[in-house]
Amino acid sequence: MIRLTNIQLPLDHNDAALENAIVSMLDINAEQLVRFDIFRRGYDARKKTRILLIYTLDVEVQNESSLLEKCADNQNIKATPDLNYHPVAKAPDALTERPIIIGFGPCGLLAGLVLAQMGYKPLILERGKEVRERTKDTFGFWRKRELNTESNVQFGEGGAGTFSDGKLYSQVKDPKQYSRKVLEEFVAAGAPDEILYVSKPHIGTFRLVSMVEQMRATIIELGGEIRFSARVDDLHIKNGQVTGVTLNKSERDDGEHIASRHIALAVGHSARDTFEMLLNKGVYIEAKPFSIGFRIEHEQSVIDQARFGPNAGNPILGAADYKLVHHCKNGRSVYSFCMCPGGTVVAATSEENRVVTNGMSQYSRNERNANSAVVVGIDPSDYPGGPLAGIELQRQLESHAYIMGGSNYDAPAQTVGAFLRGEKSEQLGTVQPSFKPGIKLTDLSDALPDFCIEAIREAIPEFNKKIKGFSFDGALLTGVETRTSAPISIKRDNNTLQSINTQGLYPAGEGAGYAGGIMSAAIDGIKIAEAMALHMNEEQSK
Incomplete structure (x- = not known):
């Protein structure tokens, strides 16, 4: 097939326009076009009154080879690359050991799925519950303030x-x-086909739940095993080589020991007790930069109007998002993070007596408010004290936010206008808070270090120059956002992807500092x- 890129059409183009654009770009007769698929569709909204859709198409035509030769100098006309996934290995018939994956988030999920597809029958250990039980616990916390720390x-x-x-x-x-x-596996598990071609695909929480269940079932069908409520409390290392794990104690036993010389560590950015255990076992860990700040909420209609103008509400465009950054006079950078169009601000703590915010949307993105984190980059020089000093800072800020919110898991909040003026909020503006369990209006000035407050106060008016209404008095800030990424990095070898001082241990994903999202x-x-x-x-062949 032939790949055509940078095909630009009006937002309201008709069904025949794509076919006409293909015929025109390739300079062929319509009869020579066999079929075409949309590989990607994005948009250019720099001119709000003339928003363009930008397509990349994979096209099947007659006389393909001669057409490619004729168009060799056109950078927008090339042969379609091979997009099929090619496994790098196959498990030996007599597999002597099962690999272990610790954690069943996106990283552990795909690691487990690919290992299972290659025949390695992985054992996946997840400290939390299966997704539907977990959803009940999470909603229970939001509604009843009953936190399950696992x-x-x-x-x-x-x-x-x-x-x-x-x-x-x-x-x-x-x-x-x-x-x-990744996208093809998600579609096979029930995600909508459009995630394969829209430029900014998303799914939303409710769809993710059923997809995760289907992918779990696939791993099990291929010989893998998943254990829930299986927290790893100890890692066994002998002469620099990992040899196994011990699970959490229960009323029935002192913790099961499971042997393996190949263990993937995909625990996510909030497994603080696991990080402490690893450091105590001698695994090399170092502090790394991360970001802290607040969640900001606007009415979604304000963002739609600012981004799309008269085309706001167009179903192809959907709910508008944004991405903002400002470099401040005090040397700090402030940026938007994890923007959730048509979503809600959610309580995201995993530890008692602490408040943490995050953002969530459903696939429809049809809630009243837009929200994103507005965060300030910090680095280890801001929190000296060793590899886990960033975790200690997170805990301090989250504990203080808990007290500011009334010590009942409500979050401290302030209108943007009051925040910029340095005044305590006495009443809400037009933006109604979406955070559950609830919010307490206060002054956020001491919720973060002074340099962060100073930077955010400078950045919000600057963001307003790009998104009109961003600094609106009635917009709402909710604190605190501290889990943007892991404050540590578990260093690994660039070639083997194993820990630099622990053979057989594979630090992976957000929790190890190698991903973000x-x-x-x-x-x-x-x-x-x-x-x-x-x-x-390689080991088994020796």
């Missing part, structure tokens, strides 16, 4: 991405087209699965 937004089948906007795009370099593999974590899971498979085959 089953919540952060812990459980599907990982933190289950309670998010479900974004399926990333800025990571992907020369091997791993992202296509569903797609990048899932891609890292595939890379880890491939590295594990190759190493297992």
